[in-house]
Amino acid sequence: xxxxxxxxxxxxxxxxxxxxxxxxxxxxxxxxxxxxxxxxxxxxxxxxxxxxxxxxxxxxxxxxxxxxxxxxxxxxxxxxxxxxxxxxxxxxxxxxxxxxxxxxxxxxxxxxxxxxxxxxxxxxxxxxxxxxxxxxxxxxxxxxxxxxxxxxxxxxxxxxxxxxxxxxxxxxxxxxxxxxxxxxxxxxxxxxxxxxxxxxxxxxxxxxxxxxxxxxxxxxxxxxxxxxxxxxxxxxxxxxxxxxxxxxxxxxxxxxxxxxxxxxxxxxxxxxxxxxxxxxxxxxxxxxxxxxxxxxxxxxxxxxxxxxxxxxxxxxxxxxxxxxxxxxx
Amino acid sequence: xxxxxxxxxxxxxxxxxxxxxxxxxxxxxxxxxxxxxxxxxxxxxxxxxxxxxxxxxxxxxxxxxxxxxxxxxxxxxxxxxxxxxxxxxxxxxxxxxxxxxxxxxxxxxxxxxxxxxxxxxxxxxxxxxxxxxxxxxxxxxxxxxxxxxxxxxxxxxxxxxxxxxxxxxxxxxxxxxxxxxxxxxxxxxxxxxxxxxxxxxxxxxxxxxxxxxxxxxxxxxxxxxxxxxxxxxxxxxxxxxxxxxxxxxxxxxxxxxxxxxxxxxxxxxxxxxxxxxxxxxxxxxxxxxxxxxxxxxxxxxxxxxxxxxxxxxxxxxxxxxxxxx
Numbered sequence: 001x002x003x004x005x006x007x008x009x010x011x012x013x014x015x016x017x018x019x020x021x022x023x024x025x026x027x028x029x030x031x032x033x034x035x036x037x038x039x040x041x042x043x044x045x046x047x048x049x050x051x052x053x054x055x056x057x058x059x060x061x062x063x064x065x066x067x068x069x070x071x072x073x074x075x076x077x078x079x080x081x082x083x084x085x086x087x088x089x090x091x092x093x094x095x096x097x098x099x100x101x102x103x104x105x106x107x108x109x110x111x112x113x114x115x116x117x118x119x120x121x122x123x124x125x126x127x128x129x130x131x132x133x134x135x136x137x138x139x140x141x142x143x144x145x146x147x148x149x150x151x152x153x154x155x156x157x158x159x160x161x162x163x164x165x166x167x168x169x170x171x172x173x174x175x176x177x178x179x180x181x182x183x184x185x186x187x188x189x190x191x192x193x194x195x196x197x198x199x200x201x202x203x204x205x206x207x208x209x210x211x212x213x214x215x216x217x218x219x220x221x222x223x224x225x226x227x228x229x230x231x232x233x234x235x236x237x238x239x240x241x242x243x244x245x246x247x248x249x250x251x252x253x254x255x256x257x258x259x260x261x262x263x264x265x266x267x268x269x270x271x272x273x274x275x276x277x278x279x280x281x282x283x284x285x286x287x288x289x290x291x292x293x294x295x296x297x298x299x300x301x302x303x304x305x306x307x308x309x310x311x312x313x314x315x316x317x318x319x320x321x322x323x324x325x326x327x328x329x
Numbered sequence: 330x331x332x333x334x335x336x337x338x339x340x341x342x343x344x345x346x347x348x349x350x351x352x353x354x355x356x357x358x359x360x361x362x363x364x365x366x367x368x369x370x371x372x373x374x375x376x377x378x379x380x381x382x383x384x385x386x387x388x389x390x391x392x393x394x395x396x397x398x399x400x401x402x403x404x405x406x407x408x409x410x411x412x413x414x415x416x417x418x419x420x421x422x423x424x425x426x427x428x429x430x431x432x433x434x435x436x437x438x439x440x441x442x443x444x445x446x447x448x449x450x451x452x453x454x455x456x457x458x459x460x461x462x463x464x465x466x467x468x469x470x471x472x473x474x475x476x477x478x479x480x481x482x483x484x485x486x487x488x489x490x491x492x493x494x495x496x497x498x499x500x501x502x503x504x505x506x507x508x509x510x511x512x513x514x515x516x517x518x519x520x521x522x523x524x525x526x527x528x529x530x531x532x533x534x535x536x537x538x539x540x541x542x543x544x545x546x547x548x549x550x551x552x553x554x555x556x557x558x559x560x561x562x563x564x565x566x567x568x569x570x571x572x573x574x575x576x577x578x579x580x581x582x583x584x585x586x587x588x589x590x591x592x593x594x595x596x597x598x599x600x601x602x603x604x605x606x607x608x609x610x611x612x613x614x615x616x617x618x619x620x621x622x623x624x625x626x627x628x629x630x631x632x633x634x635x636x637x638x639x640x641x642x643x644x645x646x647x648x649x650x651x652x653x654x
């Protein structure tokens with residue numbers, strides 16, 4: 001029974017992912033086609049060349065082939081695992097993405113964890129102390145964070161901690177002027193701290209506000225009343241019944257936040273010149289690197305889909321109430 | 330059976346009441362239009378005494394604030410509630426601190442429905458409650474024993490509340506009180522939605538508790554169920570108790586009943602005259618100067634509209650009425 005349900009669930013999800021990818025590919029390819037991008041210009045940059053050379057290049061890049069043929073060529077290569085050559089980095093798109101994504105994953109994972117844990121704790125405290133000064137301070141902090149634009153916050157952090165205090169480097173992923181072999185693990189961590197903090201500060205607000213709201217709701221429920229009537233109280237009561245009932249929805253929300261995380265990473269990486277996938281996406285967009293841009297679109301689609309998938313799994317397979325309902329229907 | 334009941338009643342009477350509720354009033358602070366504060370009175374001048382080994386039924390219509398009485402005794406009222414008057418437990422004043430100290434240990438609540446169980450906690454963990462590791466094993470054994478007695482299978486231990494039927498939930502809720510070895514058990518509407526067989530069974534649990542020396546307060550709107558098992562019945566009306574009568578008084582045409590409302594209630598039962606009186610209970614936001622039953626009373630006089638009638642002891646029962654002797 002359980003196996004069958006799991007199989008059905010996975011099958012459905014894979015089908016959904018395939019449909020999603022096809023739609024995303026067609027849509028983003030179409031948008032790129034409509035934009036006034038000249039791949040030859042993107043390739044040669046500011047160099048001036050003869051018209052004959054330009055015509056040759058145009059033929060080489062297939063500028064004049066019909067749109068649908070272009071798409072079929074590209075999609076066919078994608079299916080074979082060939083994402084093409086990045087115009088600005090002059091290496092295969094897969095290699096660029098691998099390198100950039102590794103750097104970003106560390107940044108995103110650490111800030112995702114940090115924001116989740118910190119947000120949850122703040123939310124629990126605020127909910128517990130509902131209406132008191134502590135609650136108001138946390139709420140105000142969250143409102144400010146929600147209202148603050150990511151890039152602005154990143155700039156402020158840079159200004160305070162890198163420029164005035166000089167605690168952290170001003171940007172990049174490793175120190176300038178060092179050979180790659182000389183870069184230590186600590187160097188990398190040192191460059192990672194500020195972007196991570198910035199990115200996680202933003203995630204804190206939504207999860208904290210949600211946890212607070214949910215805890216207040218749970219604490220006014222009948223089962224909390226009964227637990228109180230049975231002599232449970234204080235922190236023990238919150239640990240035993242409060243957190244138990246808040247944790248699942250909060251974790252689900254945190255996984256659903258993958259898309260925001262990606263969006264935030266683009267901005268934060270740009271400000272900190274951190275060599276991650278977000279920065280590569282901006283560069284590819286600004287400098288008309290179509291193969292890289294489309295590659296990143298596909299990878300980020302899968303990434304966000306994965307976050308939603310985990311949220312669905314928690315919802316359907318871990319929450320005993322949903323599990324039961326599914327079984328009986 | 331009846332004789333035994335009467336003997337226990339008499340025996341209990343010689344003792345002091347375990348719980349005395351003296352003249353309590355309960356109101357809620359509410360904000361109406363804008364920032365204007367009003368106090369909504371839900372319980373007024375309520376007196377009640379519960380004796381060990383006895384079942385006291387508090388009977389009143391749904392939504393008249395009976396549950397709040399239970400919450401007031403346990404000290405679990407919401408923060409915008411104001412409670413006036415005093416209570417005594419076992420000869421000691423029952424303050425909020427005292428309530429917090431003894432609830433769950435000496436006083437147990439049996440709530441109404443499955444909503445009162447944590448939806449994400451397995452049944453046995455809930456019933457055992459928050460105990461320290463040292464006692465866990467012995468309480469776990471006790472829980473299993475009580476469940477066995479109530480015909481709850483071992484599988485139930487590991488189930489979640491939503492997996493249980495209504496009857497099972499009822500038994501689980503009752504076992505929480507049994508395990509606690511409380512001396513005062515307050516059951517809040519334990520009977521609605523039960524069929525004849527389950528009803529009998531549930532009521533027998535309370536009888537058992539009383540026989541073991543507990544004081545049981547049975548809050549219900551089902552006067553039939555109350556008549557079946559309780560020793561005394563308190564009639565709850567518009568936030569106060571109009572009469573506290575012994576079970577023997579409910580007989581024949583109700584000529585031994587003290588309050589006109591109790592008599593009307595008794596005569597409205599299908600097995601008696603099946604005759605209802607006109608009108609309805611006053612609303613909670615109505616301000617009433619005199620007797621709460623004034624509007625519907627057939628024996629009222631001028632005095633009744635001025636001030637709440639004094640509580641009188643008549644023929645072994647309590648009543649709030651000017652016109653009885």
